[in-house]
Amino acid sequence: MKRWMRRNGVALITLAVLAPVGVFVLSGVELLDRAGRVTEPVTAAGPDEPAESDGLSARVVNSAEFVGEGDGEGGNGIPIGLALVATLTEISADRDVSCTPDLTTGSGEARRTWPSLSAPERFGYGYGDDTAIACSLDAGETIELETVFLTPVGTYPDSVLELTVTSEGARSVLRLPLR
Amino acid sequence: MSRRPRILLSVVALVVGVIAVGTAPNGTNVVDPFAVWGAPGEAVEGRVLTAEVLGARAGSELLIADGADAPIDSPGVWLVVDVELTAAQGWLSLSQTEVQIDGSDYRTSPIADDTALLTLPYGSDVPMRGSLVFELPEAAIEAGTARLVLRTTIDDRLDSVPVISLDLRELETSDEVSVEPPVVVSPGAGS
Numbered sequence: 001m002k003r004w005m006r007r008n009g010v011a012l013i014t015l016a017v018l019a020p021v022g023v024f025v026l027s028g029v030e031l032l033d034r035a036g037r038v039t040e041p042v043t044a045a046g047p048d049e050p051a052e053s054d055g056l057s058a059r060v061v062n063s064a065e066f067v068g069e070g071d072g073e074g075g076n077g078i079p080i081g082l083a084l085v086a087t088l089t090e091i092s093a094d095r096d097v098s099c100t101p102d103l104t105t106g107s108g109e110a111r112r113t114w115p116s117l118s119a120p121e122r123f124g125y126g127y128g129d130d131t132a133i134a135c136s137l138d139a140g141e142t143i144e145l146e147t148v149f150l151t152p153v154g155t156y157p158d159s160v161l162e163l164t165v166t167s168e169g170a171r172s173v174l175r176l177p178l179r
Numbered sequence: 180m181s182r183r184p185r186i187l188l189s190v191v192a193l194v195v196g197v198i199a200v201g202t203a204p205n206g207t208n209v210v211d212p213f214a215v216w217g218a219p220g221e222a223v224e225g226r227v228l229t230a231e232v233l234g235a236r237a238g239s240e241l242l243i244a245d246g247a248d249a250p251i252d253s254p255g256v257w258l259v260v261d262v263e264l265t266a267a268q269g270w271l272s273l274s275q276t277e278v279q280i281d282g283s284d285y286r287t288s289p290i291a292d293d294t295a296l297l298t299l300p301y302g303s304d305v306p307m308r309g310s311l312v313f314e315l316p317e318a319a320i321e322a323g324t325a326r327l328v329l330r331t332t333i334d335d336r337l338d339s340v341p342v343i344s345l346d347l348r349e350l351e352t353s354d355e356v357s358v359e360p361p362v363v364v365s366p367g368a369g370s
Contacts, residue, residue, distance in 0.1 A: 068365070081365040082305060102269075103302075113269035114302030152304045152366055 040164065044175040051174040054167040055095040056137070061144070062088040063178040065156040066125070077124030083153045084125055085114075087161050087178060089145045093137035099163040099174075101135060103149040106158075113162075114155075120148035135163065210336040214328075216344070223341040227268050228299075230329045230341040233261040233308070237320060237347075238356035241312065243294050250355050251290060256320050258313040259356045260327060260345070263364065265306040266299040273297045275330035278313050278345075281322045288314045296361040306368070309361025320347050 045051030050059040065085050068078030078084055085103055103114040117123070127133055131146035151159070156178070163174040204211070217223030219232040240250035241257040258278065264271075274297050277284045287295060296309025311327070319325075325345040332338075 070365075079363055079365040081367065082363070111268060112303035114305075115270050115300065117301075150301045150305055150363070 040171045040173045042173045042175055045177065047177050048179065050090075051176055053172045053174055054097065054165050054170060055139075056091060056093045056097045056099065056163075056165050056167070056174070058089055058091045058099075058163055058174050058176060060087055060089050060161055060176045060178050063156075063161075067153055077122075078150075081153055083151055083156065084117075084120065084123055085149045085151055085156050085159065085178075086120075086125065087147050087149075088128075088131065089147065089161060089163070089176065090142065091135065091137060091145055091163075092142040093139060095139045095167060097137055097165055097167040099135040099165045101145065101147045102162045102164070103147075103151065103155070103159050104162050104175075105155060105160070112155075114149040114151050116147040116149055120150075123150065212330075212335040212338050212340040214342040215339050216342055218344055221343075222263075223343055225267075225329070225339040225341045227266065227338070228271060228329055228331055228341060229265045229267065230343065231263045232327065232343050232345070233263060234351065235260045235345055236351040236353070236356045238353045240355040241291065242355055242357040243291050244357060244359045245294060253314050255314060255316040257288075257356050258315050258320070258325075258350075259358060260311045260313070261308070262296060262311060263306055263308045263368075264296060264299055264329070265366075266301075266303055269302050271299040271331045273299070273311070273329065273331060275333055275335075276311060277328050277330065278315070279326040279328055280315070280319045280324075280347075283319065284328075285313050285315055285319070288312045290314070291358050294358050294360050301363065304366060306364050306366055307361045308364050310358045312358055320350070323347055 041053070043051050043053040045059065050057045063086060065083050066076065066078060068080050068082045069075045070080045071077060091099070101116045105112045125148055127146055130144070132143040133146055135145050137143060147161070159178060161176045161178060163176065165172050165174060215223055215225050219234070222229055222231045236259045237256050239256060240252055242250045264273070274287065277286050287297060291312040295312045296307060299305070299307055301307070325347055327343045327345055329341045329343070
């Protein structure tokens with residue numbers, strides 16, 4: 001056996017190294033490629049601070065959670081176990097920009113996102129009179145953007161508002177804590 | 180090591196090598212998605228989507244709620260699969276979902292695009308109930324079994340995909356099958 005090992009040991013070790021390398025080349029490269037697809041630069045703001053990027057400054061000035069009580073008598077139209085999270089964000093731009101708001105928690109594989117609702121009245125929510133419901137600004141304009149998200153109950157305390165800003169073809173992300 | 184065991188060892192190694200080469204995934208399917216199998220009534224959990232089939236119906240006429248007033252005829256059969264779907268991470272599209280029967284793949288029918296449950300627009304952990312609609316040749320229904328493959332993207336290489344077996348012999352059949360708009364339901368409401 002020892003003689004056999006002396007003669008074939010190098011070949012066995014080579015196989016032991018090449019087999020995992022082969023598996024990585026076949027599968028791991030795909031996974032790494034997929035993991036590297038998020039490319040937008042992210043600017044995170046501290047509590048009560050505005051975040052600034054690409055000619056846009058934004059700060060969450062108010063937010064609230066409305067917990068679902070169901071559709072039945074005395075309910076509020078939001079399914080039990082879910083909640084509406086509403087945010088009011090002051091946004092100023094020094095050039096023409098647009099943005100897409102998302103509520104998010106976590107990062108990496110634990111990242112969860114909720115797009116803003118296009119028709120929150122379906123869940124009994126009414127927009128304020130003087131707020132903007134679309135994030136599209138001309139140069140020099142300031143708006144208060146009102147956004148509403150449908151989330152599981154309990155999401156609100158851990159969530160942040162992300163604005164994906166598009167300006168002159170470039171995209172960046174502003175990450176804003178709620179207040 | 181004597182000569183006979185060495186020959187035997189070489190033969191065994193050759194046989195193992197042939198089996199390994201014969202059964203190894205090829206260049207295409209080495210990155211195929213991983214199917215997570217389940218049956219109707221079970222919550223089948225993929226990486227980005229949890230799916231449960233609540234029931235399946237078939238008929239020759241399709242009535243779309245909030246759509247055309249008259250039922251839509253098919254030269255074949257409408258297969259309507261009622262499902263509860265929950266996205267794990269965020270917004271999802273189900274437009275790549277297909278039913279596989281006897282080696283053929285059938286995509287969801289575009290005729291019910293506005294009413295069928297083809298997107299989960301609310302984001303993570305917000306369950307929705309609705310229907311997936313497929314138009315199939317009559318012979319496909321007679322095949323006996325089908326697989327509902329809930330694909331959420333055209334590029335699902337190395338991802339996990341819920342695949343739910345359907346027994347086509349147990350379908351509720353009637354002349355007319357209807358499709359209602361999808362609704363949000365409470366998490367954990369169950370079937």
